[in-house]
Amino acid sequence: MSRLLAPNDEPSMYTINPLPQPEAPPEPPVQAPPGQVMLADGTFAELEGRALDELQQLQYEQERKFAAAIMACPAGSHQRGLVVGQAYDTVCGILAAQQFAAGQTDAPLIMGFDQRYTQLVLRLLEKQIAGGMGRPHLFEIGYGSGALLKEVRAHGHTVGGIEVSSTMRDQAAAEIGERYAKDLLLGDFREVQPDDVEKRPTVIFWNDVLEHLGPDEVQSFVDHAHKLLAPGGVLVTITPNWLLRPSDVTAVFHPPRTQACGLHLKEYRLKEVARLLRRAGFRRIATPLFATHGRLVTLAGGGRLVKQLLEPALDKLPVKYARLLCRGWAMSITLATKRRK
Template sequence: MSNVLTRLTGEKIDIANLSIEDLNRTHYEEEVAYANEILKAQPFSQRRLLLAREGYKFITEIMKEVAAKTGKKLHLGSRKIYSEIIIKVLNEYRQTDLQSNRKVIQFFEAGIGTGSILKELALLDNINVSGCDIIIDFASSLPDNVKVYEGAVYEVLSTLPDSSIDIFYWNDVFEHIAVDEINPLLEMIYSKMSHNGIIITITPNWHLRPTDITAKFHPQGTEAKGFHFKEYTYNEVTDLLENNGFKVISSPYIYNLFAKKYILNFNKMALLNHKIKRIIEPVAAILPFFLKRYLILGFAFSTSIAKKY
């Protein structure tokens, strides 16, 4: 069966006839081409939004074709360990916010991918779950009590009431936001969150760059060239959060390689862990890659949890 796509240049190609190697090459070339055009457009402009939608739709079809030919399942950032972190944050929110015991928690995920996180949370009591993605082709068979919006994060959030989100979660989204849009977006997220609302941010750490399609064609240490407009250090992410009104309250640490679990708490040790991370992260730059990877992944430098007070 043919699967004809139109490249940014206007060239039509049937990706059903491409090898895995050619699919990856096409993925890389189109993602870089679209990324460059997106960055040329004005922040939050209609042109930038349309380019993003076109680009992600093209890449989505490539990913589906690769998955079909390799038999590999698409995870799109969804892992059991992430849902465990969310559950711990939900429990913390209920325990510390006096009002939370008398209301339904409003949970919002930016970048829902396959929708697996929303499906899991929708089974819990006293929680409303919703989310968005630039395209929702991967999300299917979602329960009726899950509300999904198709659109860019800023576009969707602008339609929601202020102080309407208690828990905001985004995984592998932060790095997809153009640098000239990240501060205004964080300001908007802050305004949409309730008092004591918690934001969970998971994003690839810069020290392990590149983590987008660039990695298939360039060596470790190369800056991402595709839809990862910027890959951040832990210090950069937490600075951005705090500069936009949030206060970092925790970050997972000590990854158990056997049980595949992070330790996560919200006491003084959590804040100490956060401060230690900020101090030792620069050391990663001088470590051999295998040690660097163990440090960054083992101590969850990609994850931060912050609160609106």
């Protein structure tokens, strides 16, 4: 079992760290954005009073610098872990300031949350119950503000997860409730062992995480997800398909089909995601069959192999139609099932 932080220990990105559990008010107020953030060069920048376009420019500059700093560190090193943690604390602070600058002062910072993903996860958990897997358990890699975990827990399922940003961890603790904070870990997912979680996850979910990992480390994350999953469990991977590039802050300043140069360190084709999953040992890899505005429709393999074959042709279409088909065919989503023993 991984070592847990003692009260007087100094936290590091490579320590699995349950949250402290002080009593919290039932409805915590929305946290104001930080007044300043640490930049990639170690200096600090004031956020208060900046216009939205200034904040977007700052985000773009810092994402590029942090991306370069991350890739300059050796893969799997403690140094890279520290840079990653600081990068997301900084960027999340800038994004929160952008939200306030846009007049959205009454809601927490929520990134990438979609009710269709909640519905998908709930259907998977209910299917596992019906299939005799016992009480299922959801584990989210990169839980952010905790929005998904909160909704799934409200349906009676046990949940947990891990985050690299202490800023988002604190927000998730306020959102999901301090009673459940012990299941919100902080650190490197690859250090999570079965004894660190309430029970072996039957569903592992990660949304907008894969593209933020160094390409030289990504296989180790997928391998560990396979290892941690219970037999018969499902890994749900959501990562913006390469056809939608760029899907990070690069899109604010550059045209479509530009390579991302922010914290999306690599944006993947469906074929590349499937290869990562297959190498990790997953038995069955599917996509949803198609997506509507309100639902992700799943059926068998979802036509994944056909979609992979069509990917190069879609990139030759006008951007508008390529993106429409990519989203409609749910090519950014995979469901990988671990073999039952």
